[in-house]
Amino acid sequence: MPLTTFDIPERYLYQTGFLANLETEAIPGALPIGQNSPQKCPYGLYAEKISGTAFTAPRWENQQTWVYRIIPSASHAAFEAVPSGSNLEAKFNYIPDQLRWDPFDVNKDVDWIRGLNMVAGAGDPALKNGVAYYIYGATLSMAEKTAFYNADGDMLIVPQLGALDIWTEMGRLLIRPNEICVLPRGIRYRVDLVDNQPIRGFALEIYNGHFQLPELGPIGSNCLANARDFQIPVAAYTHDTKSCWKVYNKFRGQLFSAGQIHTPFDVVAWEGRYYPYKYDLGRFNTIGTISYDHPDPSLNTVLTATSNAHPGTAIADFVIFPPRWLVAEDTFRPPSYHRNCMSEFMGLIQGTYIAKEGGGGGFQAAGASLHNCMSSHGPDSTAFDKASNEELVPVKAGVGSMAFMFESCYMVGITDWGLTKCSKLQPKYSEESWGGLRDHFQPPTETKKGDNMVQQTLHTIN
Numbered sequence: 528m529p530l531t532t533f534d535i536p537e538r539y540l541y542q543t544g545f546l547a548n549l550e551t552e553a554i555p556g557a558l559p560i561g562q563n564s565p566q567k568c569p570y571g572l573y574a575e576k577i578s579g580t581a582f583t584a585p586r587w588e589n590q591q592t593w594v595y596r597i598i599p600s601a602s603h604a605a606f607e608a609v610p611s612g613s614n615l616e617a618k619f620n621y622i623p624d625q626l627r628w629d630p631f632d633v634n635k636d637v638d639w640i641r642g643l644n645m646v647a648g649a650g651d652p653a654l655k656n657g658v659a660y661y662i663y664g665a666t667l668s669m670a671e672k673t674a675f676y677n678a679d680g681d682m683l684i685v686p687q688l689g690a691l692d693i694w695t696e697m698g699r700l701l702i703r704p705n706e707i708c709v710l711p712r713g714i715r716y717r718v719d720l721v722d723n724q725p726i727r728g729f730a731l732e733i734y735n736g737h738f739q740l741p742e743l744g745p746i747g748s749n750c751l752a753n754a755r756d757f758q759i760p761v762a763a764y765t766h767d768t769k770s771c772w773k774v775y776n777k778f779r780g781q782l783f784s785a786g787q788i789h790t791p792f793d794v795v796a797w798e799g800r801y802y803p804y805k806y807d808l809g810r811f812n813t814i815g816t817i818s819y820d821h822p823d824p825s826l827n828t829v830l831t832a833t834s835n836a837h838p839g840t841a842i843a844d845f846v847i848f849p850p851r852w853l854v855a856e857d858t859f860r861p862p863s864y865h866r867n868c869m870s871e872f873m874g875l876i877q878g879t880y881i882a883k884e885g886g887g888g889g890f891q892a893a894g895a896s897l898h899n900c901m902s903s904h905g906p907d908s909t910a911f912d913k914a915s916n917e918e919l920v921p922v923k924a925g926v927g928s929m930a931f932m933f934e935s936c937y938m939v940g941i942t943d944w945g946l947t948k949c950s951k952l953q954p955k956y957s958e959e960s961w962g963g964l965r966d967h968f969q970p971p972t973e974t975k976k977g978d979n980m981v982q983q984t985l986h987t988i989n
């Protein structure tokens with residue numbers, strides 16, 4: 528603590544600062560000074576603006592970036608639909624059952640694009656309203672001279688296995704398990720494996736808006752994820768205006784591709800606050816009780832995408848459960864039994880999770896669960912018995928572990944892939960988790976005559 532020790536060493540340089548207006552140039556002098564669009568840009572570059580928000584969005588949320596590149600991205604052939612068989616469309620089955628999945632497979636002989644499967648979600652990217660949750664798994668780097676962009680939403684990537692070497696228009700990022708990254712909508716990128724090692728993980732896509740740091744309220748001006756710990760790439764370009772590139776595009780869940788005779792990774796300099804970034808979850812400054820009772824998990828929010836209609840209600844929160852000290856006195860320390868108007872999708876990167884230690888095949892690394900809107904959930908019977916009887920000494924929980932939650936205000940539906948095609952649903956999750964909960968009720972054996980409480984007690988089954 529507070530940094531993760533990674534097996535794979537860092538290979539790139541970064542700038543820092545969440546949503547800071549940054550500028551970077553791979554060649555000194557490539558960035559115009561004092562204006563965005565001079566009659567002639569330095570070194571014969573083209574100026575291109577990428578708007579991540581409406582022009583007139585309030586200043587605090589306005590996100591745009593000016594890139595200075597060798598050939599504008601508009602120079603490409605017509606898009607053609609790609610018959611993919613991919614599971615990227617927002618088509619959902621809505622069921623209220625608690626669901627849990629065994630660890631997902633690493634798909635063989637596929638790359639990032641083909642290895643991406645939507646498991647659950649809500650809404651419609653065409654209306655810029657909703658979320659989608661993905662499982663990815665791949666054993667191949669993307670093909671030479673291909674790139675990808677997602678027109679549907681910003682994507683937050685949570686690696687579970689293997690590192691992703693991501694080359695974006697704004698520069699390069701290395702993303703390893705226990706790091707996350709956010710790739711904003713529209714940004715061109717490609718994903719390469721590191722040392723040909725397979726990759727697997729989770730992704731959260733938001734169809735509306737962008738991620739923000741959560742408000743801290745009475746916590747004050749530090750803690751949780753601090754702005755300085757977000758890392759943003761520096762400009763890095765190649766000069767290739769002779770070879771054929773293919774740019775794939777996810778557009779309302781459909782794959783398209785278009786050819787072009789230049790690399791998309793030709794941005795020599797850029798400035799703005801619309802860019803990809805990464806964050807080491809080991810840097811998260813966890814807050815918790817030092818007296819009694821279990822606080823709400825919102826205290827562990829790394830990033831949030833707020834609903835403008837309802838302050839304090841997120842279309843998606845990204846919440847983590849990192850290693851932390853539990854010191855609460857006279858307290859049932861795991862999360863309590865719960866029904867939530869929000870939907871809770873959980874995944875496990877590594878280790879075990881405090882409230883799910885037995886039953887139903889377990890909550891395993893690379894597995895996931897969904898407790899939908901108002902669907903009851905809570906500790907399984909094993910965890911309940913343990914937490915009800917353990918000695919309440921200070922304990923370091925979650926050592927070597929990292930669970931996370933995508934929490935959304937939407938009722939979340941399951942894709943056909945998530946329900947059947949992935950073949951990972953645990954059929955007895957609910958029964959084996961909560962079917963064994965025993966009746967511990969012990970009413971007093973003698974009550975005083977005339978006690979109002981006795982008068983109000985109607986009868987018991989036994």
Ligand SMILES: [Fe+2]
Pocket residue numbers: 865867871898904
């Ligand atoms: Fe919950």
